[in-house]
Amino acid sequence: MKQLGFRQTNAWLHTWTGLLLGWLLYAVFLTGTLSFFHQEISFWMKPELHGSVADGSSAERAIERLQQLAPDAAQWSISLPTERNPALDVQWFAQGERVGRGGGQRLTLNAATGEPLEVRETRGGGFLYRFHFELYGMPRVTARWIVAIATMVMLVAIVSGVVTHKKIFKDFFTFRPRKGQRSWLDAHNATAVLALPFHFMITYSGLLLFMYMLMPWGVSSAYQGDMQAYFSEAGNRRGAPERGAERSAGVPVAAELTAIAPLLAQAQQQWPRGAASIQVSNPNTQRAQIELREHGGDSLIERGRGQQMRFDGVTGAPLAMPATPPTSVTNAVYNVFSSLHLIRFAGPPLRWLFFISGLLGTAMIATGLVLWVVKRLPERRKLGRTPFGHRLVEVLNVGTVAGLPLAIAAYFWANRLLPAGLAQRSDWEIRSFLIIWLLCLLHPLLRSHKRAWQEQLVAGAVLFAGLPLFSLALPHSGLPASLASGNWLLASMDLTLLASAALLAWAAYKLGCHQPAATRSPQRPPRKALASAEEVSA
Amino acid sequence: MLMSYRFFTDLSATARYRLVILSRSLLAIGGGYLFAALSTASLALALPLPRPQAVLAATQLSFALYCAVIIWAFAAASARRAWLVTAGLCAVPAIHLLFKGALS
């Protein structure tokens, strides 16, 4: 490759790094994009919650229920209904139990009545979220390394792609349909360039979220590898001890808990978005404290973390909160990047815009993978046969690009169809996903390339279109009902499923119209050096 | 670079091309990571910031450095040159770390 210029070596690098991990990156990007809505997906996957409608006194109902269930608990936690999840989640910890994320007892309540809900066992959108950085069925650390390496490759592919694409601004708005390879290249360029800030942000921040695993050497040299020391000096929360579980000695003196409504009203005045959660430590004793947390903050520099308010649990008097130290510039960069990636702070508009950008990224990878095949068709015609490598890429392309959406549809169907009492129900949902995906990877081996695409796209379209229809049969989940009651949480999910079906059907239709043209595709004289490089390497 | 010149010229064009790719890939992946790691360790000590922030800044920067070396490893005029330059680049933070005694 001595004879190649800078742009051409970058083109080579872009082609091969992109191909090598393109399928994994496609899966990471697609499931990651869906993860922007993982709570919404989880809600949709629990139809038992769909009747729950939040109102002004949901918090009081939760407290009432906890008074019945666990009056002498060490701590109660209540997640108030939000626009992303209109049910009440309560959790309580018994005296002496360690207060942590996994412990305690949990219950989901109907926000309108306070009645406990029997919710089907499912991992919901959380599975897709976990899958996008931990894959499935392998040790967590291994999987994270694999995804991290793929992310690094993505960064290289983005940078080398920008270098390669010389007419990046001249071609900014250009898409030339029905021109074979030219159109695929245009589509690949457009999806890349239009959302370039997003692609770069999401890739680099993805690396930053893994950074202490990938690059622990800064901590090694400055702190002799002592992560704990580093985090506690950096003021990161990871080093701080869990609060709220501390119990002073002595028998607690019983005292009546103050009413929650006035406290929430106070919070409402300061926080336009309202409170997200309530935490009561030592309820029904004199040491009771009530802590309210704001629903999302304004600033990415603070990671969109909400403010807190603390009250005396008996008198309802406000208590002072420990002051938060100001954020330094380097911390600010990290916080902005990581919270943009995690997007915990965002309201629906930004979430949708990110979702569309994520879909563009997914489409960018898909078009890139297809482009690799299309670009080599002339070479194949000249050769008179299909080299094994080309066939392999074709099979993997169909099985991933069309197969993964199909597998996700199968995951949703399994959620609807598996009986509620099934043992390991949530595992079986995931197994359905994996089995269907595996079948999708095998199916193109038995069919011609075009047939395989068409069949999987049509199957995906049918499965996606069927999901909203099936929901019509459920008591509170049908699309007309959710549209009529203005339940956009459910309606958007159903509409998105229909849109996905339409997209896949459209792709299958376009493919059906397509006539493979040996003569029509404009044959530009290939750039000599690059062509020879590819011939040698293929 | 590791093989004798004679051996190298005797190979067919395809094999030589593959060897060059292999060599450059090794350099990009291994050499690039080594450079990024050494720079991170060195900058974490050298940046004129409070210690935790120097670590954070150096670690955040490392992926950009890694990416730059990967692209350079394939873009350099010859594989030999790419190896030499990367070695030279690695030497700077390595020497700094040796002086600081952090490599012990």
Add this chain to the structure above:
Amino acid sequence: MISLSLALCISAFGSLCLGMPRHFEQVFKRKPHPWQQRTLRLLGWGLLGLAIVPAIHALGPSVGLALWASALTIGALLQGLLLTYRPGLVVPLSLLAPLLALPLLAT
């Protein structure tokens, strides 16, 4: 406010793409005068800058800028698709978008 920011981005990219001779020809079937080209580009960049204002006003600097950056993508995507499939709609949509967004402001 968010819709206004998005609408301004759409208009801005409409103006920017018309500022490129190739796309100007696609829409108007003739070459632009140099002064038209310059005006359109200036207008486009100006509108892009202006679109930051409502976003930050509604959501604060950090979330506002994030919203603006992704609204750019949508604006450019929309105009790119219109140029390809319905070039006649580029001008009307660019003019109408901010007007359509204004009533939404009241709510």
